[in-house]
Amino acid sequence: xxxxxxxxxxxxxxxxGGVAMGLGAIGAAIGEGYTAAQAxxxxxxxxxxxxDIFKNMLVGQxxxxxxxxxxxxxAILLLFLDAPGATPLKAAALFGSGLSMGFGAxxxxxxxxxxxxxxxxxxSRQPAIGSRLTTNMLIGSAVCQTPAIxxxxxxxxxxxxxxxxxxxFPTWAALIGAGMSTGLAAIGSGYGGGLAAGVSCDxxxxxxxxxANVTTTMLVGQxxxQTPxxxxxxxxxxxxxxxxxxSQALSASMALLAAxxxxxxxxxxxxxxxxxxxEGAVKWVARNTSRSGDLMRTMLVGQxxSQSTAIYAMVIxxxxxxxx
Amino acid sequence: xxxxxxxxxxxxxxxxxxxxLNLEVIVMTWIVITFLIIFGMSAARKKDIVxxxxxxxxxxxxxxxxxxxxxxxxxEKARKYGPLVCALFMFLLLSNWLGIIPHLEEPTKxxxxxxxxxxxxFVIAHYAGIKSKGFKNYAKEYFQPIFFMMPLNLIGxxxxxxxxxxxxxxxxxxxxxxxxxxxxxxxxxxxxxxLNGFFGLFVGTxxxxxxxxxxxxxxxxxVK
Numbered sequence: 096x097x098x099x100x101x102x103x104x105x106x107x108x109x110x111x112g113g114v115a116m117g118l119g120a121i122g123a124a125i126g127e128g129y130t131a132a133q134a135x136x137x138x139x140x141x142x143x144x145x146x147d148i149f150k151n152m153l154v155g156q157x158x159x160x161x162x163x164x165x166x167x168x169x170a171i172l173l174l175f176l177d178a179p180g181a182t183p184l185k186a187a188a189l190f191g192s193g194l195s196m197g198f199g200a201x202x203x204x205x206x207x208x209x210x211x212x213x214x215x216x217x218x219s220r221q222p223a224i225g226s227r228l229t230t231n232m233l234i235g236s237a238v239c240q241t242p243a244i245x246x247x248x249x250x251x252x253x254x255x256x257x258x259x260x261x262x263x264f265p266t267w268a269a270l271i272g273a274g275m276s277t278g279l280a281a282i283g284s285g286y287g288g289g290l291a292a293g294v295s296c297d298x299x300x301x302x303x304x305x306x307a308n309v310t311t312t313m314l315v316g317q318x319x320x321q322t323p324x325x326x327x328x329x330x331x332x333x334x335x336x337x338x339x340x341x342s343q344a345l346s347a348s349m350a351l352l353a354a355x356x357x358x359x360x361x362x363x364x365x366x367x368x369x370x371x372x373x374e375g376a377v378k379w380v381a382r383n384t385s386r387s388g389d390l391m392r393t394m395l396v397g398q399x400x401s402q403s404t405a406i407y408a409m410v411i412x413x414x415x416x417x418x419x
Numbered sequence: 420x421x422x423x424x425x426x427x428x429x430x431x432x433x434x435x436x437x438x439x440l441n442l443e444v445i446v447m448t449w450i451v452i453t454f455l456i457i458f459g460m461s462a463a464r465k466k467d468i469v470x471x472x473x474x475x476x477x478x479x480x481x482x483x484x485x486x487x488x489x490x491x492x493x494x495e496k497a498r499k500y501g502p503l504v505c506a507l508f509m510f511l512l513l514s515n516w517l518g519i520i521p522h523l524e525e526p527t528k529x530x531x532x533x534x535x536x537x538x539x540x541f542v543i544a545h546y547a548g549i550k551s552k553g554f555k556n557y558a559k560e561y562f563q564p565i566f567f568m569m570p571l572n573l574i575g576x577x578x579x580x581x582x583x584x585x586x587x588x589x590x591x592x593x594x595x596x597x598x599x600x601x602x603x604x605x606x607x608x609x610x611x612x613x614l615n616g617f618f619g620l621f622v623g624t625x626x627x628x629x630x631x632x633x634x635x636x637x638x639x640x641x642v643k
Contacts, residue, residue: 168601172604241589244590244597245593247593248596251596251597255600308490314629315629319633322578322582325581326578328585328589329585388491391491391639392491392643396640399575399579407571409578
C-alpha cells in the first residue's frame with residue numbers, strides 16, 4: 096500500500112482528534128460525578144433547600160465540563176480543518192496537538208469537580224451565604240482550568256503554526272515532545288489546584304468571616320500548584336520555537352522526545368503535592384484566620400521543596416535539548 | 420491567521436551589537452502608564468473629608484493592598500512596600516484589561532514585561548532578605564540542609580522568576596491566542612465579547628492579583 100503525504104497528514108489528524116477527545120473525556124466525567132455525589136449528600140442533609148443545591152450542582156458541573164469542551168473543540172478542528180501546508184512534519188504536529196489537549200484535560204476536569212461538590216455541601220451547611228460560596232467556587236474552578244488552557248494553547252499553536260521550513264528530522268520529535276510536555280504536566284497541576292479550591296468552599300461555609308483570607312490563600316496556592324504545568328509550557332515553547340539542525344541520527348530525535356516526556360511526567364507528582372500543601376493551608380486559614388500570614392508562608396516554603404523534583408525534571412529536559 | 424506570533428520590531432545596531440525594541444509593547448506600556456498617572460493625579464487633586472468618586476476608588480485600592488501587605492509582612496514593612504504592591508497591581512490590572520479595546524494589545528502578552536517585573540520582584544525580595552537578616556545568615560540558607568544542595572537551592576530560586584513571569588505571560592498570551600483563533604473560526608459572530616470578558620477581565624484580574632500576592636509572599640519568605 097502506498098501512502099502519499101496528504102494521506103499521512105489526514106491519518107494523524109484523525110488519530111490526534113481521537114486521542115484528544117478520548118483522553119479528554121476522562122477527567123471531566125470523574126469531576127462531575129464527584130460533584131453529583133456531594134450534592135446527594137447535601138440534599139440528604141438539608142432537603143429544604145434541595146432546589147438551590149440542585150442548581151448549584153448543575154453550575155459546578157458545567158464549569159467542570161469546560162476542560163472536556165476544550166478537548167472537543169480541538170478534536171473537531173483536527174477532524175474538519177484543512178490545515179495549511181501538508182508536509183510530513185504537519186502530521187507530527189497534528190498528532191502532538193491531540194496528545195497535548197487529551198492529557199491536558201484530565202487533571203483540570205477532575206480538579207474542578209472538587210469545588211463544585213464542596214460548594215453544594217457548604218450550601219447545605221450555610222444556606223444564607225449561598226451566593227458567596229458560588230462566587231468562590233466559580234473563581235476556584237476557573238483557575239483550575241489554567242493548565243487545560245495552556246494545553247489548548249499548545250494544541251492550537253501546533254495546528255496553526257507553519258513548520259514547513261524546518262527539517263523533518265529531528266523536528267518531528269520536538270513537536271510531539273512539545274505536545275506531551277504541556278499535556279502530561281497539566282494532569283498534576285489541574286488536580287492539585289482542584290484540591291485547594293474544594294477545601295476553600297468548605298472553609299468559607301464553616302467560617303464565613305474568613306472569606307477574604309481563604310480566597311487569597313487559595314489563589315496563591317493554586318498559582319504555585321500550577322508551576323509544574325508552567326515548566327511544561329516553557330519546555331514546549333522551547334521545542335516549538337528553537338530551530339534544530341538537521342540530523343538523521345535517531346538519538347537526536349529521541350533526546351527531544353525524551354525532553355518533552357521528562358518535564359511532562361516529572362510535573363505530575365509536584366502538581367498534586369503542591370495542591371495538597373495548598374489544601375492544608377487553605378483549610379487551616381479558614382479555622383485560624385488571624386495566622387493566615389504564617390500559614391501562607393509555611394505553605395509556600397513547603398511547596399517550593401515539593402516542587403524541586405519538577406525543577407530537576409526541567410533541568411534534565413533543558414540538558415537534553417541544549418547539550419546533547 | 421498569519422499574525423500568530425508576529426511582532427513589530429525596531430532593530431538598532433550599536434557597536435556590533437543589536438538592540439531590539441518591540442515597538443507595540445513600548446507604546447502600549449506608555450498608554451497604561453499615562454492612564455495611571457492621570458488617574459492618580461485626578462484622584463489625589465482635591466482631597467477632602469467628603470471624597471469625590473475617584474478619590475474613593477483610589478482609597479479602596481490603597482487600603483486593600485496595605486491590609487494585604489500588612490497581613491503578609493508587618494506594620495513597619497507594609498509602610499515601605501505597600502506603595503510598590505499597590506502600584507504593581509494597578510499597572511498589571513490595566514495592562515491585562517487593555518486587550519479588550521480593539522487595536523490595543525496587552526503589554527503583558529510580550530514575555531519581556533512579565534519577565535522584567537518578575538526580576539524586579541526577585542531583586543527586591545532578596546534585597547529585603549539581606550537587609551533584615553544580614554548577608555551571612557542570608558547566604559547560609561543556601562547551604563541548608565547540607566552544603567552540596569547549594570546549586571539546587573540556587574536553581575530553585577531562579578525557577579521562581581521563571582514560574583512567576585511565565586504564569587502571567589502564559590495566561591494572557593494563551594487567552595489572546597484562543598480569542599484570535601476562535602474569532603477567526605466563528606467569523607467573529609457572538610463569541611468574541613464573551614471570550615474577551617472571560618480572558619481579558621476575569622483571568623486578567625485574577626492573574627494581576629496572583630502576581631502581586633506572589634511578589635509580596637516572596638518578600639515575606641525572605642524577610643522572616
